[in-house]
Amino acid sequence: MNKTILEVTNNIIKRSKKNRKVYLEMIEKSKLEGMSRKRMGCSNLAHTIAPMSDSEKELLMDMEIPNIGIVTAYNDMLSAHEPYKNYPDIIKEELVKNKATGQVAGGVPSMCDGITQGKEGMELSLFSRDNIAMGTAIGLSHNVFDGAVYLGVCDKIVPGLLMGALSFGHLPAVFIPSGPMPSGISNSDKAKKREEFALGKIDKGELLKVEAQSYHSCGTCTFFGTANSNQMLLEMMGLQLPNGSFVNTNTPLRKELTKEATRQVLSLVRKDGFALADIIDERSFVNAIVGLMATGGSSNHTIHLIAMAKIAGITLNWDDFDAISKVTPLLCQMYPNGSLDVNHFRDAGGMGVVISQLIKAGLVHNDVKTIVGVGLDDFCVEPKLEDEKLIFTKDCNVSRNTEVVSSIESPYSVEGGLKLLTGNIGRSVIKTSALKEEQLYIKAPAMVFDTQEGLKESFARGELNKDFVAVVKCQGPKANGMPELHGLLPIMGLIQNQGFKVAIVTDGRMSGASGKVPSAIHLTNEAIEGGMINNIRNDDIICLDVKNGKLTLEESSEELIKRVNKNKIIKNNDLTYGRFLFNAVRENISNAEDGATIFKDYEEKE
Numbered sequence: 171m172n173k174t175i176l177e178v179t180n181n182i183i184k185r186s187k188k189n190r191k192v193y194l195e196m197i198e199k200s201k202l203e204g205m206s207r208k209r210m211g212c213s214n215l216a217h218t219i220a221p222m223s224d225s226e227k228e229l230l231m232d233m234e235i236p237n238i239g240i241v242t243a244y245n246d247m248l249s250a251h252e253p254y255k256n257y258p259d260i261i262k263e264e265l266v267k268n269k270a271t272g273q274v275a276g277g278v279p280s281m282c283d284g285i286t287q288g289k290e291g292m293e294l295s296l297f298s299r300d301n302i303a304m305g306t307a308i309g310l311s312h313n314v315f316d317g318a319v320y321l322g323v324c325d326k327i328v329p330g331l332l333m334g335a336l337s338f339g340h341l342p343a344v345f346i347p348s349g350p351m352p353s354g355i356s357n358s359d360k361a362k363k364r365e366e367f368a369l370g371k372i373d374k375g376e377l378l379k380v381e382a383q384s385y386h387s388c389g390t391c392t393f394f395g396t397a398n399s400n401q402m403l404l405e406m407m408g409l410q411l412p413n414g415s416f417v418n419t420n421t422p423l424r425k426e427l428t429k430e431a432t433r434q435v436l437s438l439v440r441k442d443g444f445a446l447a448d449i450i451d452e453r454s455f456v457n458a459i460v461g462l463m464a465t466g467g468s469s470n471h472t473i474h475l476i477a478m479a480k481i482a483g484i485t486l487n488w489d490d491f492d493a494i495s496k497v498t499p500l501l502c503q504m505y506p507n508g509s510l511d512v513n514h515f516r517d518a519g520g521m522g523v524v525i526s527q528l529i530k531a532g533l534v535h536n537d538v539k540t541i542v543g544v545g546l547d548d549f550c551v552e553p554k555l556e557d558e559k560l561i562f563t564k565d566c567n568v569s570r571n572t573e574v575v576s577s578i579e580s581p582y583s584v585e586g587g588l589k590l591l592t593g594n595i596g597r598s599v600i601k602t603s604a605l606k607e608e609q610l611y612i613k614a615p616a617m618v619f620d621t622q623e624g625l626k627e628s629f630a631r632g633e634l635n636k637d638f639v640a641v642v643k644c645q646g647p648k649a650n651g652m653p654e655l656h657g658l659l660p661i662m663g664l665i666q667n668q669g670f671k672v673a674i675v676t677d678g679r680m681s682g683a684s685g686k687v688p689s690a691i692h693l694t695n696e697a698i699e700g701g702m703i704n705n706i707r708n709d710d711i712i713c714l715d716v717k718n719g720k721l722t723l724e725e726s727s728e729e730l731i732k733r734v735n736k737n738k739i740i741k742n743n744d745l746t747y748g749r750f751l752f753n754a755v756r757e758n759i760s761n762a763e764d765g766a767t768i769f770k771d772y773e774e775k776e
């Protein structure tokens with residue numbers, strides 16, 4: 171086992187001791203109380219079964235029959251979630267076939283960041299994660315379930331579902347994906363057309379046609395953004411069926427996997443198998459971070475993993491991510507890190523190859539519990555249909571296409587996909603997996619903007635044809651919910667392609683689809699908390715030195731002290747489109763390195 175990985179794991183265990191104890195005691199208490207249905211009054215039980223068919227009623231009146239809760243993030247405006255429409259029926263039918271029952275415990279909201287990108291709605295996006303966690307707990311709080319399945323794919327949804335599920339960690343839990351859409355126009359061609367649009371070379375009608383060839387049907391978007399990074403993480407944590415995440419939506423294999431996932435949760439319930447809290451521990455989070463680094467996954471997970479771990483009483487920080495990244499080679503090249511997508515990744519062997527390579531290098535804990543047993547070896551397989559029967563073929567260890575997934579011996583980079591930056595502006599994170607060597611160092615004057623629109627307007631005025639560092643401030647969780655600033659990428663990409671050296675520094679986020687322009691993101695403290703980013707002025711020199719993990723404002727300390735609290739703090743006072751309802755969230759949310767969450771630690775940190 172790699173020494174650094176062990177050391178990071180031990181640090182996390184030590185740091186989390188007090189919180190972890192409180193969490194595990196809470197779970198143990200629920201476990202000891204046993205099946206909640208048995209403790210219910212007749213009226214409570216009658217309410218539970220009232221909407222069921224007669225045959226289901228008969229089954230559920232038998233207290234030994236498991237009842238599985240389904241928490242669904244279905245809606246039909248997210249391409250990744252539309253396929254969930256029929257899942258509850260498929261799951262319930264499979265349960266009844268196996269002498270058990272199922273009920274939709276609750277629906278949770280699911281936002282599409284592709285729809286809200288650059289718009290007001292994006293200011294609710296990050297907040298929706300904690301809301302989903304609470305919604306999940308509310309659904310499960312009816313307390314009539316012996317296990318649960320979770321239906322969600324996209325960015326904030328899986329983290330929120332897992333956070334809610336962890337609060338019911340005494341129950342066995344299985345996550346069920348819906349799978350990606352088939353590949354349409356390539357993601358790189360789409361990016362090129364966007365740049366042509368930004369230059370006025372094509373009109374909106376033409377761009378829309380291209381976009382609609384990229385986002386063309388049901389299923390998860392094909393790039394390796396936050397949604398597909400979620401899928402990867404769930405496999406690394408052993409919560410989803412082995413190597414099944416990227417099987418296309420609405421295919422016979424997908425349907426069989428859904429049925430198998432249903433049988434799996436049932437088997438965990440019946441055999442008194444692992445509950446969620448037995449599976450998830452410090453090692454599973456370390457494995458998840460290793461997976462994130464090895465695949466070059468979404469920067470959003472430097473926030474979400476911290477928030478998810480917090481619910482399990484586990485305290486992570488960006489030093490853990492950075493230390494893991496330094497020893498984890500980059501094994502994947504999916505868009506935005508390469509030109510191919512998750513469909514190509516799956517065809518090359520997908521997660522089976524990644525996990526097997528990581529096991530070989532001693533980079534993951536292989537003694538972890540999962541929904542299918544003990545050890546990640548079980549995940550080095552491939553699901554297939556043979557005579558309409560689901561099988562998992564063994565030995566999915568070597569890539570069938572080294573343009574998209576490689577090996578430990580010849581990685582795309584010796585280090586992982588994300589890095590911590592420190593310096594006199596604060597702590598921030600940068601995604602490095604999509605950057606070229608010459609983009610790893612930039613020293614240039616700052617151009618400061620309080621809004622994304624400010625930068626776009628400056629571009630339209632022709633002011634940005636030069637080397638510069640775009641400082642986009644007042645975009646942190648407390649200011650406006652920390653929107654993804656992905657909409658700046660076509661402009662910044664264009665300037666970069668013209669040969670200028672550019673970078674972004676922000677207290678906001680980027681999308682999982684971002685990465686081609688060096689971006690120091692999640693900067694803490696954020697501007698409205700009085701962070702140093704608020705004191706940067708136009709033409710200050712900023713040095714971004716990725717290799718050495720440094721982000722520095724080249725001004726003397728005396729000058730910086732003089733500036734403290736001199737700049738006015740810009741707060742977004744436009745609270746239309748539902749944003750008013752989230753005032754309390756903005757007031758109580760923690761900083762990015764603490765998970766940007768309203769949930770507090772169980773105990774004070776040691």
Ligand SMILES: O=C(O)C(=O)C[C@H](O)[C@H](O)COP(=O)(O)O
Nearest residue numbers: 283284395396397656681682683
């Ligand atoms: O992965 C994330 O974090 C996302 O937010 C996904 C969004 O759908 C992208 O921002 C869309 O990006 P494009 O491919 O540029 O259209």
